[in-house]
Amino acid sequence: MALWSRWASVSAMSGEQELGVTESKNHNTGEWYAEVVQKAKLADYAPMGGFIVTRPRGYELWERLQNHLDGWFKETGARNAYFPVLIPESFLEREADIVEGFDPEVAWVTHGGYEELEERLAVRPTSESIITPFMSEWTRSHRDLPMRLNQWCSVIRWEATETKPFFRTKEFLWQEGHTAHATEDGALDEVMMRLGQYERLYEDVLAIPVLRGKKPEHDKFPGADMTTTVEALMPDGKSVQGGTSHALGQSFAEAYDVTYTDEDEEERTAWTTSWGLSWRALGALIMTHSDDQGLVLPPAVAPEQVVVVPIWQEDTKDDVLQYATEVAAELEDAGDVRVHLDDRDQRNPGFKFNEWELKGVPLRIEIGPNEVEDEVVTAVRRSDNENTKRELDRTELVDEVDDQLDTVFDELYAKAAENLVENVRTANEPTEIMGTIGQHGGFVKTPWCGDEACEEVIKEKVAAEIAMLPLEDGEAPEAAVEGGEAVEVEGDECTMCGEDATEVAYFAKTY
RNA sequence: GGGCUGGUGGGUUAGCCUGGUAUACUUCGGGCCCUGGGAGCCUGUGACGCCAGUUCAAAUCUGGCCCAGCCCA
Numbered sequence: 001m002a003l004w005s006r007w008a009s010v011s012a013m014s015g016e017q018e019l020g021v022t023e024s025k026n027h028n029t030g031e032w033y034a035e036v037v038q039k040a041k042l043a044d045y046a047p048m049g050g051f052i053v054t055r056p057r058g059y060e061l062w063e064r065l066q067n068h069l070d071g072w073f074k075e076t077g078a079r080n081a082y083f084p085v086l087i088p089e090s091f092l093e094r095e096a097d098i099v100e101g102f103d104p105e106v107a108w109v110t111h112g113g114y115e116e117l118e119e120r121l122a123v124r125p126t127s128e129s130i131i132t133p134f135m136s137e138w139t140r141s142h143r144d145l146p147m148r149l150n151q152w153c154s155v156i157r158w159e160a161t162e163t164k165p166f167f168r169t170k171e172f173l174w175q176e177g178h179t180a181h182a183t184e185d186g187a188l189d190e191v192m193m194r195l196g197q198y199e200r201l202y203e204d205v206l207a208i209p210v211l212r213g214k215k216p217e218h219d220k221f222p223g224a225d226m227t228t229t230v231e232a233l234m235p236d237g238k239s240v241q242g243g244t245s246h247a248l249g250q251s252f253a254e255a256y257d258v259t260y261t262d263e264d265e266e267e268r269t270a271w272t273t274s275w276g277l278s279w280r281a282l283g284a285l286i287m288t289h290s291d292d293q294g295l296v297l298p299p300a301v302a303p304e305q306v307v308v309v310p311i312w313q314e315d316t317k318d319d320v321l322q323y324a325t326e327v328a329a330e331l332e333d334a335g336d337v338r339v340h341l342d343d344r345d346q347r348n349p350g351f352k353f354n355e356w357e358l359k360g361v362p363l364r365i366e367i368g369p370n371e372v373e374d375e376v377v378t379a380v381r382r383s384d385n386e387n388t389k390r391e392l393d394r395t396e397l398v399d400e401v402d403d404q405l406d407t408v409f410d411e412l413y414a415k416a417a418e419n420l421v422e423n424v425r426t427a428n429e430p431t432e433i434m435g436t437i438g439q440h441g442g443f444v445k446t447p448w449c450g451d452e453a454c455e456e457v458i459k460e461k462v463a464a465e466i467a468m469l470p471l472e473d474g475e476a477p478e479a480a481v482e483g484g485e486a487v488e489v490e491g492d493e494c495t496m497c498g499e500d501a502t503e504v505a506y507f508a509k510t511y
Numbered sequence: 512g513g514g515c516u517g518g519u520g521g522g523u524u525a526g527c528c529u530g531g532u533a534u535a536c537u538u539c540g541g542g543c544c545c546u547g548g549g550a551g552c553c554u555g556u557g558a559c560g561c562c563a564g565u566u567c568a569a570a571u572c573u574g575g576c577c578c579a580g581c582c583c584a
Contacts, residue, residue: 019522019537019549031580039522049578160512163579311547350548368547378547387548463583 020358021294029236033164033287040295040359042286043165050163050170054279057303057359058166061282062173064301066152068205069175069277072197078148078177085153086121087130095255098129101222105157107170123156128223128248128274131178132256139270142182142262146190150177166283167240167511174278180258180270184249187271191245194275195228198243201277206285207298207412208232209420210242211443213468213506218452221274225249231467231506232284233420237441239467239508240284245275283511289383289412295360296382298412299405304340306331306401307356311349311368324367327377327397335398337405357382362408363401365392379404383411424506430496433507434462443467443508447501449494457496458507467508 021039023032037043042058045051054062070080086109093099107123110116124130135147156171163169177194181187195212202208210230220227224246232242250269252258258270289296299305308328312320321343328341340361342352349366356364366378366389375394380387381404392400423442427433436444448454448466455466494501 022523028580034580045579047578162581309547313546317546346545348546348548348550350546350550352549354549366547370547460584 020354021292023292025235025290025292029287030164032292036286036290036295037165042282042295045163045165050159050161052163052165052169054173058282060303061285061297061301062279065201065205065281066175068300069197069201070150070152072200073150073175073177076148076193076197077146078150078179080151081149082151082153083124083127083130083134085124087124087127089120089122091133092122092129094133095129095223095252097223097251098126102126102157105159107156107158124153125155125157126274126276127151127153127155127176128178128252129256132252132258132272135178135180135270135272136253136256136258139180139258139260142260145182145260145270146179146186148177148179148190150175164283164511166279166286172278172280174276177273177275179273180253181272182260182262182268182270184271187249187273188247190273191226191228191247191275194273195230195243195245198230198245198275198277201281202230202232202242202284203413205298205300206281206288207409207416208242208284208288209413209417211420211468211506213470215244216452216455216466216469216503216505217450218455219466221246221248223248223251225251228471229468231508232288233423233442233508234284234287234511235419236287237423237437237509238511239443240280240287240511241467242281242284243275243277246273248272248274280511288416290360291385293354294358296412297360297362298409299362300409302360302362303338304356304359304361305337305405306339306363306365307352307361308339308341308365308367309349309352309356310341310343311366313369316369316372319372320367320369323372327365327367327394330397331401335401337398337401363404365401381408381411383408383415428495430457433458433464433495437462437464437507437509441509443506445504445506446495447492448503448505449497449499450502451494451497451499454494454496455505455507462509464507464509466505467510468506469503470506 019039021032021035023035025032040057041055042061043055044053046053102125106125109121109123131149135149139145139147152175154171154173158170159168161168179187179190181190199210199212202210210232212230213228215227215229221244226247228245230242232240234240250271252272253270258272259267260270262268285301286295289298308324310320310324324341324343328339331337331339342356344352353364360382362382364380364382366380371377376391377394377397379390379392379401392404423440425436425440425442425444427436427444427446433444433446459465492501493499
């Protein structure tokens with residue numbers, strides 16, 4: 001048994017740690033993650049494999065994320081709608097690629113009560129096949145385009161994989177946007193705009209830097225011309241597909257007859273897109289920032305942004321509580337901060353510190369008789385690994401707290417960005433790709449001819465695949481993160497087969 | 512899909528080999544006391560993953576299933 005593990009069980013038996021996280025993020029990422037999710041009260045496992053129960057704290061994270069994205073969607077022309085969870089088999093069958101792509105993981109409803117249905121109904125694995133037919137009905141003229149619909153819903157994909165809350169579940173919450181356009185350019189602009197919004201969500205809200213790219217041909221969404229992705233690198237070296245946006249060309253429009261009359265009175269076929277982001281983003285959020293003390297959240301999604309912990313003695317209790325109450329009220333009213341005053345009588349301060357750290361509150365404010373006397377508050381940032389205590393002046397409280405919350409975001413982002421930048425490496429030999437991924441994880445970029453067989457060579461050996469290809473020639477996604485020039489990949493021959501390279505491939509192990 | 516490890520009150524866990532009374536800590540409820548990093552005392556509630564089998568008797572043995580974590584495809 002490894003040392004760290006023995007420590008974990010020893011401290012558990014001594015009754016010191018069992019409320020908090022006992023697993024090590026570095027040494028035992030899987031169990032650590034499961035523990036953080038459960039002990040921070042984000043989710044529980046459901047009785048059936050592959051399903052989870054999202055608890056209020058977890059759902060609140062989703063709601064905040066949702067509010068950001070939904071606002072941007074609406075600002076850019078998308079409107080929310082809702083389509084049935086069940087899709088008739090005959091609808092699903094109309095687009096051949098969708099059938100082929102999702103058939104193995106579709107859940108079917110075959111009975112209503114005791115009656116067997118005449119036509120079985122698919123529980124949606126994605127909704128193109130029910131939404132596009134309606135876009136067809138609603139699209140008459142070029143004046144109806146672009147048509148942009150979005151729905152927030154859950155889908156079911158019956159994969160036989162291990163459950164990992166938010167990362168891998170048979171049912172997951174997501175949004176799926178569906179649009180139709182008069183021109184291919186219009187559709188492509190849409191695809192990139194939505195990808196940009198996903199990138200913005202990760203970078204500006206979740207404090208996670210991402211790489212933008214497209215998926216290789218063989219890994220595209222079924223029926224799509226192009227699938228784009230934002231990829232986030234987790235601390236254990238695996239890549240997460242954080243959101244995807246697809247150019248569907250005209251294949252869906254043809255299959256479901258989305259046509260319109262243009263200015264010249266010609267009947268034309270529309271171009272469609274779809275784009276989705278799931279609660280996997282929450283998985284990436286939890287995995288990226290949290291530590292061995294528990295959850296760590298950036299302020300924008302934290303249910304409580306500030307927790308105020310009063311520390312009193314019998315003779316100071318009234319003063320301390322009054323001061324703490326005023327501080328909390330001021331932050332809430334003047335500062336528009338989500339603040340919680342933890343005035344529980346039966347818990348000592350140390351217990352509260354640990355508990356709120358476990359729950360990921362970005363900023364803790366301690367108020368005892370000393371603070372009251374000096375007219376200050378003591379603040380500790382969750383993102384500060386040194387646990388440094390800072391005095392904030394009472395008279396500048398709102399601004400100071402605001403600064404501290406910004407700093408939490410900056411610290412979280414900087415750490416995640418460092419992880420990303422340090423873990424994009426180049427390789428020019430197959431053994432080098434495999435060796436680098438085996439040793440460090442992360443992304444390894446290398447020239448590639450575009451042939452799936454060449455990916456397979458790597459995949460078989462180290463279970464790493466092509467996570468993405470930079471979107472345009474010469475565009476190196478990590479340059480944005482580094483704020484400078486991208487590192488050039490040497491050579492223009494495919495590293496695996498030696499044929500002419502057409503792409504730069506980013507290999508990684510993936511979630 | 513294959514293999515490994517595990518599943519005992521809400522959480523952590525002892526007991527299992529060698530069948531018979533289920534251990535402790537903690538959380539939670541009540542009471543007292545206490546408050547600058549998981550304090551203390553009293554008290555109460557609360558569990559053997561599921562289904563079969565063996566047996567006078569199963570948490571314990573056997574078989575099947577379910578669930579989780581890990582490794583491989």
